Amino acid sequence: AQKITQTQPGMFVQEKEAVTLDCTYDTSDPSYGLFWYKQPSSGEMIFLIYQGSYDQQNATEGRYSLNFQKARKSANLVISASQLGDSAMYFCAMRERSYSGAGSYQLTFGKGTKLSVIP
Amino acid sequence: GAGVSQSPRYKVAKRGQDVALRCDPISGHVSLFWYQQALGQGPEFLTYFQNEAQLDKSGLPSDRFFAERPEGSVSTLKIQRTQQEDSAVYLCASSLGWTSQGQETQYFGPGTRLLVL
Numbered sequence: 001a002q003k004i005t006q007t008q009p010g011m012f013v014q015e016k017e018a019v020t021l022d023c024t025y026d027t028s029d030p031s032y033g034l035f036w037y038k039q040p041s042s043g044e045m046i047f048l049i050y051q052g053s054y055d056q057q058n059a060t061e062g063r064y065s066l067n068f069q070k071a072r073k074s075a076n077l078v079i080s081a082s083q084l085g086d087s088a089m090y091f092c093a094m095r096e097r098s099y100s101g102a103g104s105y106q107l108t109f110g111k112g113t114k115l116s117v118i119p
Numbered sequence: 120g121a122g123v124s125q126s127p128r129y130k131v132a133k134r135g136q137d138v139a140l141r142c143d144p145i146s147g148h149v150s151l152f153w154y155q156q157a158l159g160q161g162p163e164f165l166t167y168f169q170n171e172a173q174l175d176k177s178g179l180p181s182d183r184f185f186a187e188r189p190e191g192s193v194s195t196l197k198i199q200r201t202q203q204e205d206s207a208v209y210l211c212a213s214s215l216g217w218t219s220q221g222q223e224t225q226y227f228g229p230g231t232r233l234l235v236l
Contacts, residue, residue, distance in 0.1 A: 109161030
């Protein structure tokens with residue numbers, strides 16, 4: 001089973017509107033972290049926002065917020081007031097405790113959602 | 120401050136050649152990760168270092184892939200006898216290490232695009 005599922009291969013949003021990018025995850029580890037990264041066409045992965053499994057409140061960073069629904073195992077990214085520069089690939093990722101290597105905390109990524117902002 | 124840097128940014132290799140990809144992590148970052156990103160896919164984990172110790176290499180696809188970080192700073196990913204299926208973007212990421220909040224955000228470099236002909 002996929003550990004991270006992003007069901008929207010592509011999304012369009014009008015400039016200045018809000019958009020929600022979906023992410024569901026699968027884990028049996030009670031301690032995990034969820035991350036969102038932005039990857040423009042230049043290729044660099046840019047960290048946007050983090051949500052820990054024990055965090056009581058939804059994370060927010062500027063125009064980015066994370067709609068964390070633990071029981072549903074979803075961690076959707078909400079971008080408010082979209083800008084043309086928001087056009088990029090967006091990846092949801094999860095960090096679990098790894099038992100394959102001592103203290104290893106690699107990220108497992110989804111397949112990504114391509115967001116296009118329309119002027 | 121300076122972010123994670125990688126070199127070369129682009130590499131074209133003939134099938135069977137050996138290649139070496141370099142990663143300079145953020146100064147002071149204990150953890151270093153290598154990921155492979157195929158076209159149209161999310162990155163996939165290759166290997167992890169804590170300082171100079173390679174603690175997890177479970178994601179390396181074959182014994183042709185080798186990584187090192189001898190002084191706990193710069194890391195090199197080496198691919199021997201390259202094959203066409205090795206064509207991908209190789210991303211390096213570094214982090215401070217485990218924090219009390221358990222966040223350990225990984226910061227990525229720009230990647231090396233490898234094309235094997």
